[in-house]
Amino acid sequence: MTRHLLSCSDLDTDAIRTLLDTAAEMHEVQRREVKKLPTLRGRTVINLFFEDSTRTRSSFEIAGKWMSADTINITGKGSSTSKGESLRDTVKTIAAMSVDAIVMRHSASGAAHQVAGWFDGEGVPTSVINAGDGTHEHPTQALLDAYTMERRLGSLEGRHIAIVGDVTHSRVFRSNLITLPRLGARVTVVAPPTLMPSGAAAWADHDGFTLSNDLDAVIAEAPDALMMLRVQRERMSGGFFPTPREYTIGYGLTRDRLRALTAANPEAVICHPGPMNRGLEIAADAADAASSLVLDQVSSGVAVRMSVLYHLLASGEGSPA
Numbered sequence: 580m581t582r583h584l585l586s587c588s589d590l591d592t593d594a595i596r597t598l599l600d601t602a603a604e605m606h607e608v609q610r611r612e613v614k615k616l617p618t619l620r621g622r623t624v625i626n627l628f629f630e631d632s633t634r635t636r637s638s639f640e641i642a643g644k645w646m647s648a649d650t651i652n653i654t655g656k657g658s659s660t661s662k663g664e665s666l667r668d669t670v671k672t673i674a675a676m677s678v679d680a681i682v683m684r685h686s687a688s689g690a691a692h693q694v695a696g697w698f699d700g701e702g703v704p705t706s707v708i709n710a711g712d713g714t715h716e717h718p719t720q721a722l723l724d725a726y727t728m729e730r731r732l733g734s735l736e737g738r739h740i741a742i743v744g745d746v747t748h749s750r751v752f753r754s755n756l757i758t759l760p761r762l763g764a765r766v767t768v769v770a771p772p773t774l775m776p777s778g779a780a781a782w783a784d785h786d787g788f789t790l791s792n793d794l795d796a797v798i799a800e801a802p803d804a805l806m807m808l809r810v811q812r813e814r815m816s817g818g819f820f821p822t823p824r825e826y827t828i829g830y831g832l833t834r835d836r837l838r839a840l841t842a843a844n845p846e847a848v849i850c851h852p853g854p855m856n857r858g859l860e861i862a863a864d865a866a867d868a869a870s871s872l873v874l875d876q877v878s879s880g881v882a883v884r885m886s887v888l889y890h891l892l893a894s895g896e897g898s899p900a
């Protein structure tokens with residue numbers, strides 16, 4: 580395992596498998612009454628979040644705490660960056676307190692890579708974990724998505740997974756696009772033409788990728804999973820679709836589409852990384868359906884982050900749990 584986790588492209592199939600297998604061990608800890616392992620005792624993990632977050636930040640914090648690490652949260656608004664300090668000075672200041680890992684979310688694509696590059700160049704031993712950088716990547720989300728789907732569906736080898744929605748602005752999508760094929764899944768990317776990235780046609784050259792603008796046609800193919808993406812209005816500078824209602828008509832997982840999906844494949848599951856725009860990209864009936872894995876994704880997220888922290892910080896020191 581590398582020292583940092585910046586992109587899913589750094590994880591080959593074996594590394595993904597190892598992380599998911601350890602996550603399964605960690606998941607057992609979640610079921611215990613006393614959720615505490617000594618694995619990261621004496622280690623310090625800083626969550627440095629320059630963007631809003633509910634689940635990712637608390638998930639990393641819980642993961643660290645359950646493994647006995649000291650975890651501290653710093654948010655952009657509450658940090659000295661709001662007084663004009665540069666990112667470089669902020670992260671070097673934090674690293675100078677001998678922290679073992681910085682879990683970082685930033686609105687700039689490539690921010691985590693940049694910080695890791697500074698640390699490597701200057702011999703700073705702190706690990707950097709990318710918890711979302713702009714529209715680029717969100718590796719632990721893709722890992723937890725894969726983990727959650729595997730638990731319900733079994734192996735993803737040969738499974739058909741449709742990723743639907745605001746592909747252009749989604750870092751979750753980009754990390755999944757790398758990870759799912761490495762686990763043998765076939766991916767269909769479904770988006771309105773205005774939200775399909777301009778280079779997307781090139782993916783069609785790779786085995787196992789299909790692009791579509793027609794969600795109903797993809798549902799009729801009976802996919803094993805629909806991964807709905809949030810419409811990221813905060814990242815949109817112009818009108819990518821005429822009205823929210825038209826988006827829902829074309830690309831929302833409505834009650835009718837839920838029915839069609841279940842008829843086509845009764846075993847099909849629904850994922851969404853959250854936060855959900857209920858009524859926009861996903862209807863309440865779908866979000867709360869028995870086939871929805873949304874809350875399983877959240878609880879699996881802790882186990883996956885425990886696994887990541889263990890492999891980056893302590894895997895040389897014996898078994899995780």
Ligand code: NCD
Pocket residue numbers: 634635711717720750751808809811852853854
């Ligand atoms: C995602 C994110 O922040 O990239 N959320 C998450 O981490 N669960 C997806 C999103 O915001 O739509």
